[in-house]
Amino acid sequence: MASNRSLLVLPGDGIGAEAMAEIRRVIGWLETNRSLSFDLDEDLVGGCSIDAHGVPVTDAVMDKAMAVDAVLLGAVGGPKWDDVDFSIRPEQGLLRLRKEMELFANLRPAVCFEALADASSLKRDVVAGLDIMIVRELTGGVYFGEPRGITDLPDGQRQGVNTQVYTTEEIRRVCRVAFDIAKARDSRVTSAEKANVMESGILWREEAQWVHDNEYQDVELSHMYADNCAMQLVRWPKQFDVIVTDNLFGDILSDAAAMLTGSLGMLPSASLGGTDENGKRKAMYEPVHGSAPDIAGQNKANPIASIMSFAMALRYSFDLGDEADLVEKAVENVLASGYRTGDIMQPGMTDVSTTGMGDAILAALDNLAA
Ligand code: IPM
Numbered sequence: 001m002a003s004n005r006s007l008l009v010l011p012g013d014g015i016g017a018e019a020m021a022e023i024r025r026v027i028g029w030l031e032t033n034r035s036l037s038f039d040l041d042e043d044l045v046g047g048c049s050i051d052a053h054g055v056p057v058t059d060a061v062m063d064k065a066m067a068v069d070a071v072l073l074g075a076v077g078g079p080k081w082d083d084v085d086f087s088i089r090p091e092q093g094l095l096r097l098r099k100e101m102e103l104f105a106n107l108r109p110a111v112c113f114e115a116l117a118d119a120s121s122l123k124r125d126v127v128a129g130l131d132i133m134i135v136r137e138l139t140g141g142v143y144f145g146e147p148r149g150i151t152d153l154p155d156g157q158r159q160g161v162n163t164q165v166y167t168t169e170e171i172r173r174v175c176r177v178a179f180d181i182a183k184a185r186d187s188r189v190t191s192a193e194k195a196n197v198m199e200s201g202i203l204w205r206e207e208a209q210w211v212h213d214n215e216y217q218d219v220e221l222s223h224m225y226a227d228n229c230a231m232q233l234v235r236w237p238k239q240f241d242v243i244v245t246d247n248l249f250g251d252i253l254s255d256a257a258a259m260l261t262g263s264l265g266m267l268p269s270a271s272l273g274g275t276d277e278n279g280k281r282k283a284m285y286e287p288v289h290g291s292a293p294d295i296a297g298q299n300k301a302n303p304i305a306s307i308m309s310f311a312m313a314l315r316y317s318f319d320l321g322d323e324a325d326l327v328e329k330a331v332e333n334v335l336a337s338g339y340r341t342g343d344i345m346q347p348g349m350t351d352v353s354t355t356g357m358g359d360a361i362l363a364a365l366d367n368l369a370a
């Protein structure tokens with residue numbers, strides 16, 4: 001029987017395939033134990049697509065991505081493709097998916113599980129109980145702005161140009177997502193930009209304030225310069241509830257936030273588009289970590305960021321909040337029982353492989369369901 005829940009799995013490169021294999025096992029568990037069904041298709045993105053087709057994502061894969069309820073992406077890139085032309089780098093596949101699917105809101109929750117409070121490079125009391133959400137604008141700013149490029153100057157030098165550009169509506173729509181999320185949390189949004197240096201930052205600040213004053217007066221809004229925000233994230237991250245920021249600052253701030261949780265291997269993300277007339281929104285889910293070529297294929301990668309990304313898919317694309325809670329609880333229990341992949345390993349804990357972590361999470365799901 002055809003399911004009405006369609007997923008396109010794009011494992012990509014490096015550890016992407018190993019991590020996605022563990023998601024498939026969780027999907028299998030839900031199908032068996034929760035009578036849910038998913039239609040899964042799988043295809044190439046990134047370096048493996050360059051090898052097979054000469055481009056990091058094909059038009060055919062783009063068509064599939066546009067048609068499904070959700071895309072699950074692993075990771076892209078690796079040293080093998082360091083020398084390919086910039087225009088077809090593996091990362092361009094990811095950027096094309098984000099841009100053409102119009103996934104303008106990237107949700108990066110940084111949650112520190114109690115069991116990992118000592119795995120962070122920061123002191124326990126700084127990170128214990130941390131639960132913040134970074135909302136990163138994903139389809140605008142300096143990542144896509146024109147003009148861009150490298151040109152030769154008359155005096156023999158070269159000049160590299162990228163353009164930071166934002167329009168009113170680009171800023172307002174991502175701020176609305178941040179305010180909506182804040183309403184279901186602690187109702188506080190911090191908007192981060194560089195209004196002291198950049199005109200685009202002044203506009204960002206004014207538009208964020210406009211959305212607040214006109215649509216979300218019940219949510220508290222504060223403004224912060226992005227450099228100060230980076231500092232505050234490592235000084236006292238629990239002061240934040242939701243942070244909304246542009247594409248480039250969000251890229252940087254979310255990597256910093258990831259380390260608060262113990263490891264980049266822990267951080268999931270959801271990239272969401274606008275809602276259409278049927279209330280549906282395009283979406284892609286991916287771990288924040290990269291392809292980790294140094295450990296790829298060795299069954300060492302931490303699959304938790306990927307599995308937690310799938311939990312976000314359950315929540316945001318399929319309205320399966322209970323199942324999302326269940327998967328997140330299983331991960332929490334596994335960590336509390338002391339299972340650790342190498343990236344979060346600590347003295348006295350049980351060192352497990354990628355598949356070993358998957359086994360433990362399935363067992364925890366069994367226990368929760370029993
Ligand atoms: C991320 C990554 C990407 C980005 C790269 C792989 C293009 O760092 O998702 O944070 O810069 O957005």
Ligand code: MG
Pocket residue numbers: 251252255
């Ligand atoms: Mg990044």
